[in-house]
Amino acid sequence: MSAMTEVPQPETAFDEVLNAFAELGNDADPTRVELVTSEILGEWWEADDDLAAGLIDLAADTAEPERLVAPLAALRVLATDEDQREAAALALEKFGLPEPAWAARLNQVTPGQCWRTTDVYGDESSVLVSFGDHGLVVSINYGSFGGWVTDAAIVESPQDVLAELRAVGESAEIAPEQAHEVIADAFAGTEWQAEPEVGEDFVRFRALALARLRTLPEPAEVEEPEPLTVEEQAEIIDSFFAAAGDEVGDTEDARVVALRLIEFGLEHDARQPLRVGPAKLESFVDFVDDGQIELTDEQDAAMAALLPVWARVFGDRQGLPEDALTALVEAVEDRLDDRDPEEESSLDAYLTGSEDLTPEDVQDLLERRQFALPSLTVETEDDEVELDPSDPEQRRMLVLSEFAAEFDDEESELRAVALTTVVDQLWEGEPAETWIAAQRLTESGLERDEVLAELTAVLEEHLTYDEDGELEFDLDDYVAALDELDPGAEDE
Template identity: 85%
Template sequence: MTEVPQLETPFDEVLNAFAELGDDADPTRVELVTSEILGEWWEADDDLAAGLIDLAERTARPERLVAPLAALRVLATDAGQREAAALALEKFGLPEPAWAARLNQVTPGECWRTTDVYGDESSVVVSFGDHGLVVSINYGSFGGWVSDAAIVESPREVLADLRAVDESVTSEEISQEQAYEVIADAFAGTEWQAEPEVGEDFVRFRALALARLRTLPEPPEADAPEPLTVEEQAEIIDSFFAAAAGELGDSEDARVVALRLIEFGMEHDPRRPLRAGPAKLESFVDFVDDGQIELTDEQDAAMAALLPVWARVFGERDGLPEDALTALVEAVEDRLDDREPEAESALDVYLAGSEGLPPDEVQDLLERRQFALPSLTVETEDDEVELDPSDPGQRRVLVLSEFAAEFDDDEPDLRAVALTTVVDQLWDGEPAETWAAAQRLTAAGLERDEVLAELTAVLEDRLVAGEDGDLEFDLDDYVAALDELDVEPED
C-alpha cells in the first residue's frame, strides 16, 4: 500500500501546486494558478500571502517557498506583502524559477468602456496584446463596485459582444489613465463590502486583474465632488413634489424619504447623486430593508408610493428614452412588490389555514383558537417573546407558561400533559367534541380556566401508559365522556 504523505503545514497543498508547475512553466499559467489560489483563500476570508511570508521566517526548507514567494512578489494584492515577499527571497539567496522575472511583464494597449442607458452597469476592456482584461462594474451603490473580472483571449470580440447585448449600450475608447481610475475606484467599492456579490470569475482572476491594473499609468488625483448643500437639497425636494403634483401627496413622511434618497445618492453615487437607474433605486430599497437606512413605518409606506414617481421624474430629467423610462419604473415597482412581507399580525396567526372556509366557519375557527390560547407571548426575565402557536412545541410552551404556577417543575405532571393535549385539540379542532364541550360549559357560565380544568380532568382520567411508555387514551371513550360533560347553567 502506498503511504500518503502527511501535510506538515496548512500551506503544503499550495507549496505542492507550485512544485508541480516546475521552473520552466509558462508565465501566464503561473499567473493564473497563483491568482486562483489567492482567490480561494480570499473567498474563505484567509490571507495566504501573510501566512506564507510568516512561514518564510521560520521554515527549515526555504527551497519550497521560493516559487510561491516569487509569484507573491508580483501578484499579492497588498503592496506591503509584495515587498515582504521580495525581502524574503533576497534573504534566502536561492535560485528562482525561470518564469519569475516574466510575471506581469505586459504592455497595456487600447482601453474601452461600455455603459448602459441608465449608467447602472459599465464594463471596461483593456487590451494587453494577446489577451485582455474585462471588468464589470455595478454603479448601484458604493460609488461603483466590481461585480466580475476576467482575463480573456480576445478583448475585441468581448467588446463586440458587450455592444451587441443591447443596442442602447454606448461604448467609447478611453485613455489608460481613465481606465486605471475607473477600475481602481470600482475595486475599492468591492473591498468596502463585507460580503460582495461577485461572480466566480472575479474570485479566480481578482489577484491577476489587480496586477494588470498596476501596469496602467495612474492619473493625477481628482478632486472629490462637492456635496449638495442643505439649501440645494431643499430646492430639489420642492421641485420634485411640484413635478409629482397629482401623483403623490406632499407629506412630511414623503419628504423624509426624498431626503434619504438624496443622501443615498451623495454617499453612493457622489458624482451623479440624482441619477435614476434600476440598480441604484433597488439598492436604496435593499438598504432600507437591511436597516442601513432607517425609516419609520409611516415613512416606509410613503416610500412605496414615492419611489416609482421619483424614478419617472428623475429618469425624465436624465433624458431617458420612453422605453427605458417605462422599464425603469417597472423595475422599481417589481422590487417594491418583492419586498419581504410584514410580520404576521396576531389575527393572521389565528386564521392560518382558514383559506377557502365559509365565513361562519372562519369565525368559529377564530373563536376556538383564541379560546385555546388568548395570548401568543411569554414573559422572560428581560423581554416579552412572541411564539408560533402553529408549532406544537411552542404551543406547549405558551400553555405551560400561562399555568406555570399549577405545575411542579421537578416531576412529570399528568395533568400538564392532559392540559397541553386539550389545547392542541382545541387549536386543531380535532376531535370536534372538545370544542363543543367547551362551548356548552362556557354557555353554562364557567370561566375559561374552569372550562379547561373540566376538559383536562376528563382526559386525565383516561390517560394510561402504553407498551412503549408513552401516554395514550381510548378516543371513543374520551369522546363519549365529552358528550356527557355538562353543568347546570347559572341563574
C-alpha cells in the first residue's frame, strides 16, 4: 500500500468541508458561499463519489451538530439531488440550532432577460440568463444526446458576455420558460453520458448553475415529436439518392448507411432528425468508430463515400449559405480522413487501384475482393501476419493458408492451381463472368466455400497441359461453362 496513492477516507473529506465552512464564517457573502459549495459538489461529481449523501447521514449521530449546520444549510439549497435537499432541510430542523446569516439568502435571485445564440448549423448554442448583477451562461453541443451542456459558468457582466456571443452566432431573446427547458434538457444530455467531455468551469459551476435553473419558471408541457414512419424514412432515402445522382452509388450498403443516419437523427436530434452540421455528423462517425453504430466493412466503405454527399444534399435543403455548406463538407471529409489508419489499413488494401472508379464501381470492387479474400492474415507459429493481396504470390499464400486442409496430397495440386486462379480472377475482375457466376450461386443459397468449389471445379475441367508442361485453358470455353452453371441443377 505504501507505494500507492492513498484515497482520502470520507471522514477526512468531511473534515475538510467542515473546516472550509468554518472559515467562511456566519457573515460571509452568499455568493461566496454558493461558489465554495458548488466547487465542493463539483469535485465530488467529477470523482463520481457522491459524498453529499454521507455528509447528510452524518447528521444523525454526530457529536458536534453545530459544525454541520453551515454545510447542511448550503446543501439544503445547492445539492443537485432533490431528495438530498429535503434530507438536509429535515436534519437542520431536527438540530434546531441557529443558522448562519447567509443561509436564508442563498439562491435568492430574480431571473431577468434571457438570450440564446446559435451557430449557422444549429450544432452549437449558448443560453445566457441575467440575474441583475451577474448571469448564467450555458454552452450546449447539439451533435448528439439531444443536446448536452459542454460548459457552464456564472459571469459578472451579462451584457458584455452577450456582446461576445452575438459576435459568433445569431442571437434572440427568449422567454425564461424556454431558457429553463433548453438548459434542463441539455443538462440531462450531459448526465446521460458516462464520461462527458466538459470544461473546467462546468465542474466548478454545475451545482450553482442547476440552482439558478430552479429559479426560472417551469415551461409548459411540450409534446414529443412524432417519429418518422418506415415509409417516410424510405421516401427520404429515395429522395437523397435521386438528389445525389452519380456522386454516390445507390447500393444496398449505401442505403443501410443512409438508414443509420436517419436513425441517429431520430435518437439524438428528434425534433430535427435530418439536420446536418459538423458536430452532428462527426458524432455519427464517432459512434461508428466506437462500435455504438454497427456497420459491416462494406457499409463502412459506403459511409466514406456517402457522408460528404449527405452533408451537401441536406445542408442545401437546410438552406445553408454556400460558404457554410462548403465548410461543412470539408469538416466531414477531414473527420473521415482522421480515422485511425490502423482501422482502415485492411480496407485500403482491398481498394488498391480504385482511384478512378465511380462510387458504385468501388462498392462492387470491394464486395468482389472481400468475397475472394475475406481475411488478409495468415497464422504462423508465433503470430498473425498481414499479407498484401495485390501481390499475386502473397495472394496465393492467403488462399493456400485458408484451404490448407484440402491440399494435403499430390492429387489435389491441380485443384489448388484452379482455386488460386479463380481467386485471382475474382480479385482482378477478369473475366467478369467469374464474379457474375459467383453472385448467381450465392443468391441461390450457397455458402462462399461452396461457391468457390463450384467455380474451381469448372476451371479444373478446362485445365490442360501444353507442350512445355504448363497449365492452360481456353478462355471462351471456360466463360461459356461459367454461363451454363445452374444453381438449381442439383436440386432437380
